[in-house]
Amino acid sequence: MSNDSIPPATRLGLLARIEARPEYTHEVEELLTGALALAQEESGTAVWFALRLGPTTFGIFDAFATEEDRGAHLQGKIAAALMENAPKLLVEAPEILPVDILAAKLS
DSSP: OOOTTSSGGGSEEEEEEEEOOOOGHHHHHHHHHTTHHHHHOOOOEEEEEEEEEEEEEEEEEESSSSSSHHHHTTSSHHHHHHHHHHHHHHHSOEEEEEEEEEOOOOO
């Protein structure tokens, strides 16, 4: 299905749900806010958001133009940092879902 209202750079996405151990919520928040600089280095990442969904629940949403860009992000520095710190900081491994963008408003 094609939707011409979706900017080409944001047709594909990733949605990650991250559950922090209660004693490490501050560290998870710092990890995610610090990851912004890494996201800005990724030429294929068109949109990147770090989110707080609840007291210990966080998320990341990002969007890409191509499967190659999405794959590169999954193999990039942000994912590596998150997985490296997951055993200590997180209740379980992050839930990462590939998504297709159905509609978007970016400005």
